[in-house]
Amino acid sequence: MSNLLQLCVSGLSLGTIYALIALGFVVIYRASTVFNFAHGEFLSFGAFCMVSLCAAGLPWGISLATAMVLTGALGAAVERVVLRPMIGRPVFVTIIVTIFVGAILRSAIFIAWGPQTRGMPTPWDPLTTFEVAGASLLANSVAAVAAGACALAAFFALVRRTKLGVAMRATASDQETALALGVPVGRVFAATWFLAGLFAALAGVFLGMFPRSVDTNLGFVALRAFPAVIVGGLDSAWGTVLAGVLLGVLEVLCQGYVNPHLGEFGKNLHAVFPYVVMILFLIVRPHGLFGTREVERV
């Protein structure tokens, strides 16, 4: 029982991180129907910034905020420089372009920070655990869940309650109409990419914490959030958050309960498990849990 609780919490923390990553994909997709393959590199950029800022002696909280803003700015810059000129071109072309942006960023990060693996600094001892009902929960996992939940709540408040949120949804719904209403669509795109960058950095920081670490492969983890995007329904923010959390929990439970029974074959089975779920979804329910059902008057 305590084992189950322990696994659930660590699954929840992984799931929250997946949800943050997936949300970054979704906000960009919804605004511009572009799938941003460079998102993983935003993640590692954020994590490396965090490592460097802490190493430079800044307090942890300020480092985190700065890393998030820097990554957001990187996102906005990529949008402005690379994607804005692509408006009106086929979306397919734009998506290919993001793959190359990702490759360039990955190399740049490699050049700037080098190949060595680093530990992510934490304001608490990274090995701190809480004892709850006989299970020992990592402080890092609990913090990831809390921070992720706060970020997600802030995001939904922004989208529902603010002018920018309404503009973002208007742009996502019908770009030309948004333009005709006087919404500066270009600036809304930039804001979208900025937000995606903020989430990416936050996810990157918590993803880099013990028991994991920060290296240039961190970016590839973003692709492991990919099933969450599909299962949630490509254009539903709520859906991806839910799917991200569920898949994170499933992955860790699979690691804890299924892997050990399959011997050699079971090694790292958990890593492909979310993809199995994704493929099942693509077969049975291709629009995902909460993907768009067309609004239609009858």
Add this chain to the structure above:
Amino acid sequence: MLEVTNLEVVYHQVVLVLKGVTLRVPAGETVALLGPNGAGKTTALRAVTGLLDIHEGRITKGSVRFDGREVAGRRADAIVGGGLAQVMEGRRVLVDLSVEENLLAGAWSLPRREAAAELERAFERFAILADRRRQQAGYLSGGEQQMLAIARALMSRPRMLLLDEPSLGLAPRVVGEVAELISTLAAEGLSILLVEQNAAMALSVASHASILENGRIVREGPAAELAADEDVREFYLGLGGDGRTDYRRVKHYRRRKRWLS
């Protein structure tokens, strides 16, 4: 107030859609722009509101002046902020947003508090929308969607409103309501440019009208004068000189028109 002079618009660098259109909407007046499909009516509106870019269109000649200032080439959001709002063809409500959010999207250029005040005014004027405040806009009826589209355009407190085929796809009674609304707005001092295929409706609310065919203005004048004109009656209002439509002549006219273009 709005002066379009000698406007030439080219799509995709090759398709010449407007071939020197001149159009004037004096302050406080309602002007109708009539014409058949593909004449360039919507293009003329896009040129005014800065939406040509996304359709790969360019203004190659002429000017568009609003309140004496050149607007051609300015960004769409700057133009709307400057007091010119438009209702696009086909209503284009944001289907997955609520009625209230649709209206708020139209108020981007206003500060938050004024937007809230404007929202209340919109609900006062459009009681049907107030009832459906939180409802998803995609589920409104066609007439309600048209009202929402107009209300949304009014949210930015425009001095001039461009309406693109507000009667499209609506029941005759609802067309009457829309016409009534346009008259009310005009009486309140709003300048209106009304693009329509429903010539009878347009001529009933407008003071002046221009007829656009194949990218050129072929007739213009006071609405009453055009409504009485033989050709306009025949080709746009569907009334022959003796009250009966002569289908042979209609056909002949169409054939001739195809040759001309």
